[in-house]
Amino acid sequence: MKTRKQMYGNKNSVGRNIEQLRKERGIKQKDFVAQIQTMGCDINLTSYSKLEGQVRSATDKEIFVIAKILGVSMEELFEED
Numbered sequence: 001m002k003t004r005k006q007m008y009g010n011k012n013s014v015g016r017n018i019e020q021l022r023k024e025r026g027i028k029q030k031d032f033v034a035q036i037q038t039m040g041c042d043i044n045l046t047s048y049s050k051l052e053g054q055v056r057s058a059t060d061k062e063i064f065v066i067a068k069i070l071g072v073s074m075e076e077l078f079e080e081d
Contacts (some may be wrong), residue, residue, distance in 0.1 A: 009055035014063060014077040019052040021070045021077075032069070039065045 001079040008016055022032050033048045041062055043051075058066075067074045 006053060009053060012051065012054050012055050012058045014058055014066075015052045015054035017077050018066055018070070021072065022052075025070065035069050036062070036065055039069065041065050050060065 006034065022029070027035075029049065029052075030045055033043060033045050036043055036048070039070060043062065051058050051062065063074055067077055070077075
């Protein structure tokens with residue numbers, strides 16, 4: 001599993017949790033982005049990477065679709081450790 005090269009930003013509250021959940025499920029970023037796109041979200045790999053890195057905001061639709069793909073509630077994406 002790759003380690004993050006840059007520090008997390010502060011543009012959203014969910015990126016770190018999304019990254020952790022995605023990695024726990026063994027899903028590569030490019031495969032995850034493809035699943036998100038299949039569910040109707042217009043997002044590219046760079047934009048998604050910025051979402052995980054918390055350097056851009058996440059839309060409500062993105063959060064909804066990501067939670068659905070990961071099999072968790074939207075609230076779980078906001079939980080703090």
